[in-house]
Amino acid sequence: MSTEVDVVVVGLGPGGESVATELAEAGLEVVGIDKHLVGGECPYYACIPTKMMLRGADALAEGRRIPALAGTSAVTSDWTPVAARIADEATDHWNDQVAVDRLQDAGVTFVRGAGRLDGARTVVVGDQTFTARRGVVLNTGTAPAVPPIDGLAGTPYWTNRDAARLTEVPGSLIVVGGGPVGAELAQAFSRFGVQVTVVEAAPRILGPEEPEASKLIGDAFGREGLQVLADVTISEITYADGHFSVALDDQTLTADKLLVSAGRRPNLADLGLDTVGLDPESKSLETDERLRVADGLWAVGDITGKGAYTHMSMYQAAIVVRDILDQDGPWADYRAVPRVTFTDPEVGSVGMSEKQARDAGLSIRVGVTDLATSARGWIHQEGNDGFIKLIEDADRGVLVGACVAGPAGGEILSALVVAVHGEVPTAKLASMIYAYPTFHRAIEEAVKALGA
Numbered sequence: 001m002s003t004e005v006d007v008v009v010v011g012l013g014p015g016g017e018s019v020a021t022e023l024a025e026a027g028l029e030v031v032g033i034d035k036h037l038v039g040g041e042c043p044y045y046a047c048i049p050t051k052m053m054l055r056g057a058d059a060l061a062e063g064r065r066i067p068a069l070a071g072t073s074a075v076t077s078d079w080t081p082v083a084a085r086i087a088d089e090a091t092d093h094w095n096d097q098v099a100v101d102r103l104q105d106a107g108v109t110f111v112r113g114a115g116r117l118d119g120a121r122t123v124v125v126g127d128q129t130f131t132a133r134r135g136v137v138l139n140t141g142t143a144p145a146v147p148p149i150d151g152l153a154g155t156p157y158w159t160n161r162d163a164a165r166l167t168e169v170p171g172s173l174i175v176v177g178g179g180p181v182g183a184e185l186a187q188a189f190s191r192f193g194v195q196v197t198v199v200e201a202a203p204r205i206l207g208p209e210e211p212e213a214s215k216l217i218g219d220a221f222g223r224e225g226l227q228v229l230a231d232v233t234i235s236e237i238t239y240a241d242g243h244f245s246v247a248l249d250d251q252t253l254t255a256d257k258l259l260v261s262a263g264r265r266p267n268l269a270d271l272g273l274d275t276v277g278l279d280p281e282s283k284s285l286e287t288d289e290r291l292r293v294a295d296g297l298w299a300v301g302d303i304t305g306k307g308a309y310t311h312m313s314m315y316q317a318a319i320v321v322r323d324i325l326d327q328d329g330p331w332a333d334y335r336a337v338p339r340v341t342f343t344d345p346e347v348g349s350v351g352m353s354e355k356q357a358r359d360a361g362l363s364i365r366v367g368v369t370d371l372a373t374s375a376r377g378w379i380h381q382e383g384n385d386g387f388i389k390l391i392e393d394a395d396r397g398v399l400v401g402a403c404v405a406g407p408a409g410g411e412i413l414s415a416l417v418v419a420v421h422g423e424v425p426t427a428k429l430a431s432m433i434y435a436y437p438t439f440h441r442a443i444e445e446a447v448k449a450l451g452a
């Protein structure tokens with residue numbers, strides 16, 4: 001027996017939760033299915049807990065900057081308030097009852113369990129089968145990827161999910177993977193007194209970002225006593241007597257704990273994709289501008305491969321809602337996707353990197369300015385490292401990308417997201433007024449450096 005409804009949402013990450021809620025509020029019969037916690041990775045194990053860790057870590061760093069600026073300080077770190085905030089405020093001790101109630105109050109029928117497609121517009125969860133008149137929305141997200149390194153699988157390694165539940169920090173930590181997640185967690189723990197080593201296989205940490213950003217963060221980490229080993233291969237990882245050993249070509253590292261932050265694996269394998277003619281082994285689902293994968297099938301979030309960010313999941317969710325409610329666009333436009341790595345200095349980027357723009361065959365001009373020597377940077381002094389880098393499509397006279405690294409880099413970025421999204425002519429950016437002495441005023445210098 002199958003129950004007929006309007007829409008079934010499989011996976012209730014930020015986007016799925018939003019789709020289910022909005023469609024139910026619009027009067028549709030909606031079933032929302034999640035096998036774990038409503039809200040997904042972001043509130044329980046990812047964005048929010050890690051940003052709470054970094055808030056504490058940054059407070060410690062600012063305290064340590066007092067002697068250069070404002071007197072004396074003696075800073076003693078304690079993880080207790082961080083763990084308490086994450087458990088009490090962020091995750092309600094990893095209990096999603098509030099989110100479930102919110103969903104049900106909106107009119108969604110919630111089912112806890114693993115959903116699986118069983119042919120077009122049909123989803124099986126446990127012993128229930130749902131048929132969706134309008135269709136099925138997938139938002140199953142990703143799980144931590146664990147690289148096939150000899151020995152690793154048999155060790156008690158951590159992922160971001162273990163890090164979020166920590167009640168005390170270890171003495172030493174090896175972080176395998178220097179992407180945004182690895183970099184953020186490495187700096188957070190290091191500032192809480194943990195001896196941290198980041199091991200990265202690629203030639204540099206924060207690989208997809210501008211090389212200047214990787215260097216800036218690498219140098220900042222070095223000054224804080226955080227070791228970064230890039231361009232290295234791990235041959236084996238072992239665990240014995242309470243210690244991890246990581247064998248590299250020319251040395252063996254040891255630490256109390258080991259965190260794997262080596263990318264994400266899409267939750268697509270057990271979703272019954274084969275029953276609708278799709279490949280369960282795919283890394284992402286191909287979607288059109290309305291996020292349709294097939295007739296009556298939509299996907300949002302990390303599994304679309306358009307950027308694993310909560311804001312992407314929410315952006316796509318709004319489009320799916322419009323499409324299902326037969327409303328007009330705008331449909332998906334990925335030219336101005338912002339992303340922020342919340343290290344200190346913070347790295348915010350939008351659109352294309354210089355390399356991506358060159359690879360796309362654009363005729364570009366690049367403008368770079370130093371934040372430390374801007375008026376505000378000079379006033380700020382301790383912790384003022386950073387830069388603004390602009391990538392202009394010289395033929396059209398508009399920015400196609402930007403990177404801001406520095407204090408509040410992700411906030412400074414906002415003006416440049418508007419510029420890339422709105423295709424604001426560079427000449428206009430050169431003629432506007434920038435408040436003095438703000439960090440964002442350095443955008444004017446970066447525009448001048450384009451030669452505009």
Ligand SMILES: Cc1cc2nc3c(=O)[nH]c(=O)nc-3n(C[C@H](O)[C@H](O)[C@H](O)COP(=O)(O)OP(=O)(O)OC[C@H]3O[C@@H](n4cnc5c(N)ncnc54)[C@H](O)[C@@H]3O)c2cc1C
Binds near residue numbers: 114115181302308
């Ligand atoms: C450590 C870390 C820090 C991050 N920080 C940020 C940040 O600062 N800013 C930012 O924008 N992004 C950040 N991200 C990324 C962000 O967490 C994700 O992009 C975001 O959660 C959106 O993911 P999603 O919507 O694809 O689904 P997810 O959040 O992954 O949720 C998917 C849901 O689907 C459920 N599910 C999976 N399979 C099934 C099934 N078969 N049946 C039923 N339910 C299923 C899961 O239980 C889960 O609840 C971070 C990620 C990590 C790991």
